[in-house]
Amino acid sequence: METVSRALSHGGVQGVYRHQAETTRCPMTFAVYLPPQAADGPVPVLWYLSGLTCTHANVMDKGEYRRAAARHGVAFVAPDTSPRGPGVPDDPDDWKFGCGAGFYLDATQAPYAEHYRMWSYVSEELPALVAKNFPVDMTRQGILGHSMGGHGALTLALTYPERYRSCSAFAPIVQPSTAGWSAPAFARYLGEDRAAWRAHDATALIEDGRRFPEFLVDQGMADSFLEDGLRPHLLEEACAKAGIPLTLNRREGYDHSYFFISTFMDDHIAWAAERLKA
Amino acid sequence: METVSRALSHGGVQGVYRHQAETTRCPMTFAVYLPPQAADGPVPVLWYLSGLTCTHANVMDKGEYRRAAARHGVAFVAPDTSPRGPGVPDDPDDWKFGCGAGFYLDATQAPYAEHYRMWSYVSEELPALVAKNFPVDMTRQGILGHSMGGHGALTLALTYPERYRSCSAFAPIVQPSTAGWSAPAFARYLGEDRAAWRAHDATALIEDGRRFPEFLVDQGMADSFLEDGLRPHLLEEACAKAGIPLTLNRREGYDHSYFFISTFMDDHIAWAAERLKA
Secondary structure, three states, rough: EEEEEEEEEEOOEEEEEEEEOOOEEEEEEEEEEOOOHHHHEEEEEEEEEEOOOOOOOHHHHHHOOOHHHHHHHHHHEEEOOOOOOOOOOOOOOOOOOOOOOOOEOOOOOOOOOOOOEEEHHHHHHHHHHHHHHOOOOEEEEEEEOOHHHHHHHHHHHHHHOOEEOOOOOOOOOOOOOOOOOOHHHHHHHHHOOOOHHHOOOOOHHHHHHOOOOOOOEEEOOOOOOHHHHHHHHHHHHHHHHHHOOOEEEEEEOOOOOOHHHHHHHHHHHHHHHHOOOO | EEEEEEEOOOOOOEEEEEEEEEOOOOEEEEEEEEHHHHHHOOOEEEEEEEEOOOOOHHHHHOOOOOOHHHHHOOOEOOOOOOOOOOOOOOOOOOOOEOOOOOOOEEOOOOOOOOOHEEEEEEEEHHHHHHHOOOOOOEEEEEEEOOOOHHHHHHHHHOOOOOEEEEEEEEEEOOOOOOOOOOOOHHHHHOOOOOOHHHHHHHHHHHHHHOOOOEEEEEEOOOOOOOOHHHHHHHHHHHHHHOOEEEEEEEOOOOOOOOOHHHHHHHHHHHHHHHOOOO
């Protein structure tokens, strides 16, 4: 693991690191913020999964999470959203597929199956690397994300409910298997058999019996992707049927951007920190 | 004036605007954050001047000012750092001169004098435009800035002490007329007569009798530009001699980046807001 940069911020250390990933078979870059409390011993860790087109840097630059992470004493880790680089197949004309659009799944279809293994990367390889190299308490993990990353956070929490103590999302894609901006990518990554898609669809996972103690979701009501891509009411319906408590805050006037995310980041970190207490 | 973008954030509106500037004879882009209190009437206004290489966007993306601006009810305006565009003479190989490096002065030397008039732009043209188009109380203005923009904030406050109720800076260039990264630009913008440079040098202005009620400065002690470009002790000495109260916080371990600025932005906005009260 190579250190790309480190800077003191809000009393902690914002670092950027790079490593050769075995899962995605390419160099992967990720950001870790360690709060000041990490100097005294392991701290809980919050995983943040970003949305389409993003790298580790978007939330690092615009997410405004460090003040709250330092206050509550939680580490904040932001992976990239896909494999990248020479040899990684891409579709540069489609921002909803390929580089920047890994959808946190393991592709099974050629030529994507070789590198597009973000599920294994964010659920196994990166946690192992972070646990080995940073003072984090892996018995206290939470996860959150934005848009495609909200989808990632929800599906990871529903798949590994014993691992994460909290899960929240900003404007998540709650049913990617039927959304116009994600279903075509699912077909290319996973093939045409839609049964295989259900493991990467939060509402389908809930329908199929997966459970998580509770979710927090913030959704801007001026979000231009609200009706086509996000459709929070589908999560609301699935959670209601399954008896999963969902706090769904519909935020009038807010859009899909980091101007929205940063507004409610404090709330999400405080909510997670409450559940990550020792 | 054209609206480039508007987004709700922290309860207020983060906008980006563009206009054809008479002073700099080119289109200029700037950012205005209006706190929620602006819906009820004019609010105080804080001017933020950015450092070398920046546009309006750097602090807008990374400055983490909106939460505090919303809490205290102050508008936050961020201009660009120079004229830009076709016809504006530049030196693309020098990041310390030309586009992104206007140094908040009016150039007197050809070919720069036609466009490089950032002093007139930030002290006259933009304030008039903002006063006309936004609900701001121009009797309650404060100014702050970073690095080259800290230089701008200090020199504007010392020149117009009746206009600004507060002035603070992050890692300012306190004596640009003798600093290695600014003196060459001063020569090209203002000519070789160094007497003309004193009007754009905070320590020289203080030596020449200009006064301001008090300054707040934060300086990272791991700032790689500390000794060559910034030299806060020169401001400390000038203020001590002149009897100007200076709060100079030397911050161990912090560098020159927005990771540093964003850490102390809350403090600077609270400090300004206290002085901008009705």
